[in-house]
Amino acid sequence: xxxxxQLKEKNIAEYLIYMWQVEDLLRANKCDIDLLRSNIIxxxxxxxxxxxxxxxxxxxxxxxxxxxxxKGHLQINRNVIRNLTDLHADLLASTKYPFYNAAYFKxxxxxxxxxxxxxxxxxPELETCFEALYGIxxxxxQKKEISQGTAKAVEAISSFLxxxxxYYDKDKKGALKLDND
Numbered sequence: 001x002x003x004x005x006q007l008k009e010k011n012i013a014e015y016l017i018y019m020w021q022v023e024d025l026l027r028a029n030k031c032d033i034d035l036l037r038s039n040i041i042x043x044x045x046x047x048x049x050x051x052x053x054x055x056x057x058x059x060x061x062x063x064x065x066x067x068x069x070x071k072g073h074l075q076i077n078r079n080v081i082r083n084l085t086d087l088h089a090d091l092l093a094s095t096k097y098p099f100y101n102a103a104y105f106k107x108x109x110x111x112x113x114x115x116x117x118x119x120x121x122x123x124p125e126l127e128t129c130f131e132a133l134y135g136i137x138x139x140x141x142q143k144k145e146i147s148q149g150t151a152k153a154v155e156a157i158s159s160f161l162x163x164x165x166x167y168y169d170k171d172k173k174g175a176l177k178l179d180n181d
Contacts (some may be wrong), residue, residue, distance in 0.1 A: 012084065012162070012168045012169070013161045017137065017138065019076075019077050020073065023059075023068070030069075031060035032060070036060070071075065081130070084126050087171060088126060090107055093178075107160040108122075110132075114153070126161075132153065132154060133154065133157060
């Protein structure tokens, strides 16, 4: 809970990947508060239990209500993708951010390839990018090897998303000027 709040303030990309992990954690525990209590919450200091129980319980309730207990993402997480997609479009349309455009076009062939391989050609580009990074995270957690080609793709996508997250933070603080005047 504290981690998600800190990440949301510090780095929206890391926040989204963390929240996807939380969704999977909830799924692994069948969105059942008793399982969450014994498998997750019990590992934390006792004084944090009530707040964690409320947080995980609310997320589990939302997952059930939104029908994403098997797959998919919570609306709060889809909203983050939508906000990032809107900013992405604004940055691409602006002539003031050539480095952003360069990072995007460097990552674009990998994004296209991933969308074709996954049969998700209609999926938003940014969702493809986050799925790639999340997939790599899962592979690393399983200590599986990552090919050089995949590593190269992830590097380009990571750099691109890192810039986007940085601009998102600036925009949130009112420090991003998108107009071309």
